[in-house]
Amino acid sequence: MEYDKTNRTFDCEPTLNDTQVLEFCKNGFLILEGVVQDDINQRTCDYLDGKIPAQPSYIPEGLTHEDLERIRNSHEPSTIFLEDWFVEHVVLNPQVAGVVRSLLGRNVGLPVLMSLHRAECPGPAQGWHHDADHVFGPEVRFIQAFYYPQDTPLEMGPTEIVPGSHIRPTHREAGEKGLSTSAPAGSFVIHFFQILHRRGEATGEGVRHMLKYNYWRTVPPQRDWIVEPGFNFHTADYGSHGIARYIAHMFYWLCGKADEFRIIGGQAWPYSGSSMNQIGKTYGFGEPEGFIPNWRHNNADNYSTPS
Ligand SMILES: [Fe+2]
Numbered sequence: 001m002e003y004d005k006t007n008r009t010f011d012c013e014p015t016l017n018d019t020q021v022l023e024f025c026k027n028g029f030l031i032l033e034g035v036v037q038d039d040i041n042q043r044t045c046d047y048l049d050g051k052i053p054a055q056p057s058y059i060p061e062g063l064t065h066e067d068l069e070r071i072r073n074s075h076e077p078s079t080i081f082l083e084d085w086f087v088e089h090v091v092l093n094p095q096v097a098g099v100v101r102s103l104l105g106r107n108v109g110l111p112v113l114m115s116l117h118r119a120e121c122p123g124p125a126q127g128w129h130h131d132a133d134h135v136f137g138p139e140v141r142f143i144q145a146f147y148y149p150q151d152t153p154l155e156m157g158p159t160e161i162v163p164g165s166h167i168r169p170t171h172r173e174a175g176e177k178g179l180s181t182s183a184p185a186g187s188f189v190i191h192f193f194q195i196l197h198r199r200g201e202a203t204g205e206g207v208r209h210m211l212k213y214n215y216w217r218t219v220p221p222q223r224d225w226i227v228e229p230g231f232n233f234h235t236a237d238y239g240s241h242g243i244a245r246y247i248a249h250m251f252y253w254l255c256g257k258a259d260e261f262r263i264i265g266g267q268a269w270p271y272s273g274s275s276m277n278q279i280g281k282t283y284g285f286g287e288p289e290g291f292i293p294n295w296r297h298n299n300a301d302n303y304s305t306p307s
Contacts, residue, residue: 015098017226028166029191036186044149056082102225109216121202134194138253157202165196262290
């Protein structure tokens with residue numbers, strides 16, 4: 001782990017391979033259960049509840065002690081990023097860092113804003129939403145993390161998400177369930193910012209803390225995660241009709257090959273839903289001309305002509 005305290009970046013070995021990066025592109029999230037140790041989880045809750053004194057490792061330029069106190073007591077207690085123990089054991093947690101490094105490349109930019117979701121339980125489910133200012137596209141310029149510093153079983157209303165809902169606006173009625181991310185203390189949900197989610201219904205008693213923040217890309221994308229020798233871009237499973245084009249585009253963008261990405265539509269690559277039943281290789285792979293997916297979804301077939 002190389003932590004550059006001055007520039008607020010880190011670098012480490014990536015931990016995801018080609019298949020896992022592509023799976024992340026398809027699902028839009030992954031869960032790391034119980035990766036932060038108990039005393040740090042407890043210390044985090046104590047910090048958020050004002051039970052321990054702040055020990056900022058430095059005062060950011062332009063801010064005063066009074067500013068830090070105000071920030072700590074707000075719904076965005078970003079001063080927790082000034083606590084060395086939190087940076088070391090949560091933000092730079094080796095398992096989290098390996099995943100984030102795989103998706104964002106070298107010299108990952110550290111978070112600057114923390115959101116605290118403190119929910120009094122019991123409580124109703126929140127409405128389904130994509131977080132404000134989300135953008136749909138193949139670019140992966142930041143990744144969002146939910147950190148659960150306390151046990152968050154179903155009764156405590158863990159965040160519900162809709163797998164695969166990060167590629168287009170998705171509507172879901174309040175009565176429809178999603179995938180619950182119930183998890184033990186010290187768990188993370190690493191996900192695309194734009195994924196559809198909500199706070200789940202809580203039937204238990206007490207206060208649930210959930211912390212949300214972003215990691216940032218500082219370098220152009222390239223395929224510098226764990227390369228699998230046998231990984232085949234032609235035969236990889238990018239998903240079914242209407243979806244594969246977006247997933248493949250995103251994967252190519254992450255590989256630094258978005259400029260080469262062209263598709264011709266129909267049964268051609270990257271659609272693979274029927275590949276199990278084909279008697280030959282899918283057409284349309286590596287076509288120098290063709291279309292790109294229309295991420296704005298504002299025409300009839302959702303293909304765009306590259307500019
Ligand atoms: Fe949200």
